[in-house]
Amino acid sequence: MAAIQLDLLKVSEWGIFSDTKKPLIIAGPCSAESEQQLFETARALKSNGVNVLRAGIWKPRTRPNCFEGVGADGLGWMRRVQRELGMKTSTEVANVKHVYEALKAGVDLLWIGARTTANPFAMQEIADALKGTDIPVLVKNPVNPDVELWIGALERLNMAGLKKIGVIHRGFSTYTKAKYRNIPQWQIPIEIKRRHKDILMICDPSHISGKREYIQEVSQQAMDLGFDGLIVESHICPEIALSDAAQQVTPSSLSEILSHLVIRNVETEDVEYKENIDELRARIDELDNELLQILSDRMKVSAEIGKYKKQNNITILQPGRWDKILEKVFQKGKQNGLSEEFLEKVFKAIHQASIDRQTEIMNE
CATH class of the missing domain: 1.20.59.10 (Chorismate mutase)
Structure with missing residues (x-):
């Protein structure tokens, strides 16, 4: 099959990131748990220079009877963050209902999770639901290291008319014992970048790491490889988080991590x-x-x-x-x-x- 060249807008034309210098930072709790928790986290992040809030509203869990998110009620809390703090907001959508609810609530950016990316039927339904919109959409890699499946998800969105498309690298599931929760396999996102050199590429060090103590090193690896930014899970009190507690960091800890990152240049005139x-x-x-x-x-x-x-x-x-x-x-x-x-x-x-x-x- 002949390769399809994605028709994309530059990040500077997305109208969501006030500062398009590297690295772009999206941060917030794994899950919106309460209005107070979300707002306090957002306010602390804002004071540390983060302008785009991420929060899970619907949480697809591996097994039932786990916390699966607060649902559409959390969208109202995100509107308050937009209104009172002037932050942009983002959340994950896994089906058409999520898309309609998020669009109706004025969410600024959507991302699609690894399980959804792996399902072409779900991706096509989401792409169809987004026709006629210009909302930015980031696509996480599928659970397994399948380049064509990942690119296919991007193509479906692009063919539906979306041009503000980027990718999130969150690593790949493994059955073997490994240092990280999801093994990075950096060669997979590198292949995406090789085929589509202008695509926005964000790293998710939280899901790769699985533990907060590894977030710094994974983030630096992403910067060394020329990633455009990071999407990091940050909670005002990670120890009591209802989901993914071990991989979340406080806003102040995130600020410390970012302050120690070494940002590499793509080229030099030397x-x-x-x-x-x-x-x-x-x-x-x-x-x-x-x-x-x-x-x-x-x-x-x-x-x-x-x-x-x-x-x-x-x-x-x-x-x-x-x-x-x-x-x-x-x-x-x-x-x-x-x-x-x-x-x-x-x-x-x-x-x-x-x-x-x-x-x-x-x-x-």
């Missing part, structure tokens, strides 16, 4: 930097050419092995041989400062390509 970086990139290009030739030679040898296996009726997979390869690679890699995690990913891909080629030969 002549010495440009000369040095061009020289290093030229060397990278040379090494890439060498790698391609080596990989080509290796695949040719794998093909020859496949022919001998076929002639002698031997199975393609030889687990003992694969274990020995990895063991040797890890040992040599350690001597050269290469991590086992990196080497395993690279050589697994090479091994799988060799198996695929030998499978073709077996079935010729």
